[in-house]
Amino acid sequence: MGLSFGNYDEICDTVALIVCPLLGSELGLEPKCYSRNVEINNTIIFQPATCFVHIAALIMTAIMIYHVRSKYTAVGRKEIVLFFYLYAVAEILAIFLDSAIIPTYSTAYAVFAAIYVGLGTAIYWCLLINGFVGFQFAEDGTPKSLWFLRISCVVLWLIGFLVALATFKSVGGLSPTKTVGLWVVQLLFPVVCVAIYVISQIILVLRTLDDRWPLGDITFGTLAFVAACVLMFGFSATICDKVKHYIDGTFFGTLCLLFAVMMTYKYWDSITKEDLEFSVGSKQSVWEVKDPLIGAGDVDVMGPASINTHESPFSGGHSSNRNNSPGRLAPGFGSKGSGYPPAGQYGGSTY
The missing domain is CATH 1.20.1070.10 (Rhodopsin 7-helix transmembrane proteins)
Structure with missing residues (x-):
């Protein structure tokens, strides 16, 4: 043709x-x-x-x-x-x-x-x-x-x-x-x-x-x-x-x-991928600290509600870091090792 x-x-x-x-x-x-x-x-x-x-x-x-x-x-x-x-x-x-x-x-x-x-x-x-x-x-x-x-x-x-x-x-x-x-x-x-x-x-x-x-x-x-x-x-x-x-x-x-x-x-x-720090899906993520060095009286469960670094997406406020979060693009975008939670800062445990 x-x-x-x-x-x-x-x-x-x-x-x-x-x-x-x-x-x-x-x-x-x-x-x-x-x-x-x-x-x-x-x-x-x-x-x-x-x-x-x-x-x-x-x-x-x-x-x-x-x-x-x-x-x-x-x-x-x-x-x-x-x-x-x-x-x-x-x-x-x-x-x-x-x-x-x-x-x-x-x-x-x-x-x-x-x-x-x-x-x-x-x-x-x-x-x-x-x-x-x-x-x-x-x-x-x-x-x-x-x-x-x-x-x-x-x-x-x-x-x-x-x-x-x-x-x-x-x-x-x-x-x-x-x-x-x-x-x-x-x-x-x-x-x-x-x-x-x-x-x-x-x-x-x-x-x-x-x-x-x-x-x-x-x-x-x-x-x-x-x-x-x-x-x-x-x-x-x-x-x-x-x-x-x-x-x-x-x-x-x-x-x-x-x-x-x-x-x-x-x-x-x-x-692209989800940033767990700002995820509002139906299944809420819970991170459990399983370190034997932590005593029985210590807090061993940390949920998304305890994160105070940024405002909650339901609080009516606006976080200036929403679109700058490195977790929103595939691995390789942004600095290496970024994301939540940082390894080694909660009782020496690894997530």
Whole structure:
């Protein structure tokens, strides 16, 4: 397949993208080969296999969001969870648009397709900004960091939405046959964001962490993203012909993108960890001093409530050391030997 800048003709000739029915002539652009449709309760469902992948993506995203939210003190927890929320909303829309439950000839389809394009722009922008959270240019979890991310995502969503809608409705010099703006926000912008994110995370791992295993997560995630692009834009028609129209490139493309998102979570999880000093999980940690040199009358149990070094997270106060705790990043971040409790300072015992 040849790929020309700003042109959807060859792309839509290969793969059935959501925007293709709204481009080109009044009849839209159709691929040479697309997966079989099924009829359920007098309703024709397009891309049934791809819809199952979208549903699986929603389930996996819900699991990832749960685990992210459970790591109360991890670096960039609130920032990365926004990325998964946006991805989940986009997957919900994709179910209705890919399956044509919202008919392609209706006015609503153009509006929801524009919303979907805007969400894609916001998702990749959110990923890009999350790539710089670990560098602590702004303290993560603070209103400054969160509102910058939220407002910028809304702005990028609005840009993508307006460009797509103007293309579908022939407004502002854009039209279904003049698709340069849509091509940039939907196809070029995501590739640039992913490239910057990958480079920034490689730098973060090499300069900040002693552990090099997170590079494997970055590698697998990048390969999955590349595979999604290749399978969708390069081999969709070939796959469709070989499997007798049961599936096409959108099935494998959506599946690979899901795997890339899962690797993004796995990478984030591998470079962050809980700080027990500030953990507010349901299972409270108790450290027991088992030193025979301590007499029976001495205190031999020390719980989290006895820690007075910092304010309690439930006290209403704010600790200035919350985001500077070395335990919030993987081993290798910060000075060695840091963390709680310090060895050798409580009756000579080792924890």
